[in-house]
Amino acid sequence: MYDVIIIGAGPAGLSAATTSANEGLNVLVIDEYMKAGGRLLGQLYEEPDGTYWNGIKESNHLYEQARRSGAEIKLRNSVHNIEKSGDVWLVYTERATYETSHLLLATGAAESPLPVPGWTLPGVMSVGAAQVMTNVHRVKPGKRGVIIGVNPLAAVIASELQMAGVEVAALTLPQMNGLNEEAANPKQVMNQLLHVAHMAPSALIRQGSKWMKPSIMQQLGITFYPKSGFKMWGIPVHLRKAVTEILGDEKVAAVKLATVKPNGDVIEGTEEIITCDFVCIAGGLYPLTELAAVAGCPFYLVEELGGYVPLHNERMETALDGLYVAGNITGIEGAKIAIAQGVTAGLTMASNHGVPGLEARIDQSIKEIEHTRDSAPFHFHPDVKKGKQIVQEKWEEMMKAEQPL
């Protein structure tokens, strides 16, 4: 029997583990991946102050901290079910069933698929898969890739591929099919990209870029070129063209590109072939909430947060006694915010477990989340703060409805 079990050894789970173990709680962290760090492992970008955010280093640091605090960390074990029995949460894993008083879900996010004809061919992978191959395993996903989907994550990972010596032939839209309307609309996509353009990924790429002439757009690393789109950090970004098919026999050999109207319709006869040996699908991120759903948490759909999120309060408590959430399960944001949320969850669990005198620190940690959000270099969704507001309002409505008159 543990005081705390945390599912997910990403930035949120690890920081929650350190925080609660430092308050004297008996903590177990479970993660199915081979390494601790979650999706932080693959991250690599340049901060506004010129230093690098190196996900591997940051992950190691968080992992060591958690270990030193006394938390037990079990990797390579998947949790497939959770259930409340009396006052105890049961955590069913591939290897054993564990019991705990406080259960934190820090399962992070997953990538939305973006079906394109030919997308099951070997060599087609999610953009996050290419990131992990390149930065964590240090194996090139291929020599020359095309990225389908133009969004902040796609742009950041395109630059990471370039840094590692992998050619990115193009960033293009998926063909509009009603399901992916937002992802395929050139105007909306352009607006989104402007939010990440200042994060020039690497001085190498910025300075090495031949297209730089002084203008605001170019300071951002963006150059327009007639009709078809623009270049960002030297990579052609097509906002008038969409991939209509991925071609290849046993594996990816090329993609078929066609010009689309501003509303996304394909213009007949404009098809061209771009050769490549891998294709990345960048469909965007959504919170990975299955376990919260299995447990019976109330949910609310908040587009600004990337999808359905379990209702929770500022202290990271869900509507279910002893069940907490932190990190991207509460909405898609960067790793620093996940770390800050983990601290709040850790303190709340310790306080609920009977550690006295934590209220001031909990309040402070909640302010710290806000502060981290305000100073984030970019947001996955520009209106993330509005999304957080909605969750707060829905939580309060639910609490009011539950109170006896």
Added chain:
Amino acid sequence: MSERITNHPVLGPIDMKKEVSFIFNGKIYKGYEGESIAAALLANNIRTLRYHEESGSPRGIYCNIGHCFECRVTVNEKQGQRACLTPLKEGMAIQSSGMLPTPVKEWRETYV
């Protein structure tokens, strides 16, 4: 075609790890101990991990982090192991699952 990134402008040189041998579909390959089976195979230029159970179409990794189950292989006779989550060990015997691959396809995958 695919290759290891031994030197990276920001991440620096690759960690020196222990080289191990493993078997994939009856052929011997080399990889690094503890890296994922998926990474070791890609470094050996192998993208096809299994054949779809019904259509027989080739499949490779998709998510690389354990979510999609596209990368299922048989490892030391244990079926349904996710290649992207399983660390490589010396002497591992890995087999594509699904419809049996034809030798010609495999030969092309490796040599053409």
